[in-house]
Amino acid sequence: MLGEFELIQRYFMPLQEAHATAGIALENGDDAALLVPQAGQQLVVSVDTSVSNVHFPHDAPAHAIGHRALAVALSDLAAMGATSRWCLMAMTLDKRIFSGRATAEQWLSGYAEGFHALCQQHATALVGGDVTSGALTIGITVMGEVPTGQALTRAGAKIGDVIAVTGTLGGAAGGLALWRQGERELSHPLLARYLLPQPRLAAGVALRGVATAALDISDGLLADLAHLRKASNVGCALEADALPLAVGLQETLGHDGAIKAALSGGDDYELLVTLTPKNLAIAQQRLANLGLSLTAIGHCTETLGVTGVAVSDYEGWQHFSGEAP
Amino acid sequence: MLGEFELIQRYFMPLQEAHATAGIALENGDDAALLVPQAGQQLVVSVDTSVSNVHFPHDAPAHAIGHRALAVALSDLAAMGATSRWCLMAMTLDKRIFSGRATAEQWLSGYAEGFHALCQQHATALVGGDVTSGALTIGITVMGEVPTGQALTRAGAKIGDVIAVTGTLGGAAGGLALWRQGERELSHPLLARYLLPQPRLAAGVALRGVATAALDISDGLLADLAHLRKASNVGCALEADALPLAVGLQETLGHDGAIKAALSGGDDYELLVTLTPKNLAIAQQRLANLGLSLTAIGHCTETLGVTGVAVSDYEGWQHFSGEAP
Incomplete structure (x- = not known):
């Protein structure tokens, strides 16, 4: 030994x-x-x-x-x-x-x-x-x-800010489902999303001075959004149709399963950010230079809570409980 | 849950x-x-x-x-x-x-x-x-x-330097032996040495500018001394009779067991340091002000290896192998 x-x-x-x-x-x-x-x-x-x-x-x-x-x-x-x-x-x-x-x-x-x-x-x-x-x-x-002074935190989102996510959502949950079905080919895009996630460091640096708040999506979009809502004291109006689903996700999990994965699946490690409407295009251009998309999925509201998606159906995934999404 | x-x-x-x-x-x-x-x-x-x-x-x-x-x-x-x-x-x-x-x-x-x-x-x-x-x-x-520049490392010991240790040795090994015998009273000094070790932070700070090399004794005196010998490229002449045995150690482990615990028992978390002979008294005074002893146990030699104790009998304890001393 x-x-x-x-x-x-x-x-x-x-x-x-x-x-x-x-x-x-x-x-x-x-x-x-x-x-x-x-x-x-x-x-x-x-x-x-x-x-x-x-x-x-x-x-x-x-x-x-x-x-x-x-x-x-x-x-x-x-x-x-x-x-x-x-x-x-x-x-x-x-x-x-x-x-x-x-x-x-x-x-x-x-x-x-x-x-x-x-x-x-x-x-x-x-x-x-x-x-x-x-x-x-x-x-x-x-x-x-x-x-000093340029860190992105969870606390800066303002009412009216756009909510946006880098890349695509739900891929890791789709990859986990495939793994459980016996898929072992790491070149499969969804499996790679689960087992070989890419930390968005360059995107985070590019969003300095542009994003009003940011965190990474590790516990699922809604669970992580809850941290942002609490820290920034805002509500969120989401547009379910705007969610950037991972390629192949609907084929693997079906339409409802894909939406659920995008909302509640953990482990995507994309960034969830808020920005003023006028800064959205600037941020999108900066991330495009890195080969990464930035998709608006809703906006911050004065009314606390989340609207636009059936939240009660999609509670966040806590790693600690060890349950799969 | x-x-x-x-x-x-x-x-x-x-x-x-x-x-x-x-x-x-x-x-x-x-x-x-x-x-x-x-x-x-x-x-x-x-x-x-x-x-x-x-x-x-x-x-x-x-x-x-x-x-x-x-x-x-x-x-x-x-x-x-x-x-x-x-x-x-x-x-x-x-x-x-x-x-x-x-x-x-x-x-x-x-x-x-x-x-x-x-x-x-x-x-x-x-x-x-x-x-x-x-x-x-x-x-x-x-x-x-x-x-900057004042950190104590393992690499500064010179031939002729005194080797010294803070506090006492073997107490944690004695405490582990007592635990295995069913002792559960944390006020027992040896059990406290094992379960409630005291990191010697104030002593480390006090030894800045005085010690030529330092490390903590976590794997056992001889095992940690080997790291110092290698990093500083010196040998060590130890005096077995000078080892500061933990109070009550001989009563618990017997004479041979106490010496073995002092040489090879891990988890004491005392500091093992080297100093020029003229700095020994200065260091002892500084540590006395903290209520801590500093005991000379040997000196650094040109001849590599360790003399003064039966080394082959007392091989170091690696936590990774999970074996008790």
């Missing part, structure tokens, strides 16, 4: 060499990492845990597990308009993965590959970690920066 | 109100926390995971579990000479704790109490977290600061 130090040395230390080391005064390998924040920036930090068979299927490809655990954490930085700089990984590994050495190595190198690739894509350095033994659980702390 | 949001709201959000909010631009409750590092400081970050029945007994008092999970993480900041400022908590909760609501509330409020008290003691604000369902696992990311 691999010990903790050997495992970190073999699979996770090399990840750093390929990264920009700007801002790292002392790397992983001492008691803690020493980092150098930039002047004029605020630090943006968040932690997310991915539990096997709660947040991802235990038999998902290892590289997808590595990618996904980091992606869901980075998505919170995207929602703040931050750029990502550093991350720490606390991984609890199920000993059963190590019953055969070859399998353990395959799994770990696959995991590291998926994790590493997404780190590189977002210039994020792995600066600390801890590997323990137990039920497979991965906790990722991400740290980024945003110029 | 309590949902994630309700649980965080009830047990963890109130923790912040009692804390200094200096350096927090936006608290927990948005997608991420916004923090304000101080000019002239480097950021010191580390993550530690505590797994039920690997790092602590599942039936330990809840307040001790909360205290201990944070303490072991803070100990890494102490080892860098940093002051602690912020932490994030990723907690995976075993659903069985929630089978009876009253029990769940008792457990959670006890946990929060232990966690909270240690946060207050070290002026550390809980700025982010994630609560998920699964096997009980607690991952704590800690963030502190140290003036």
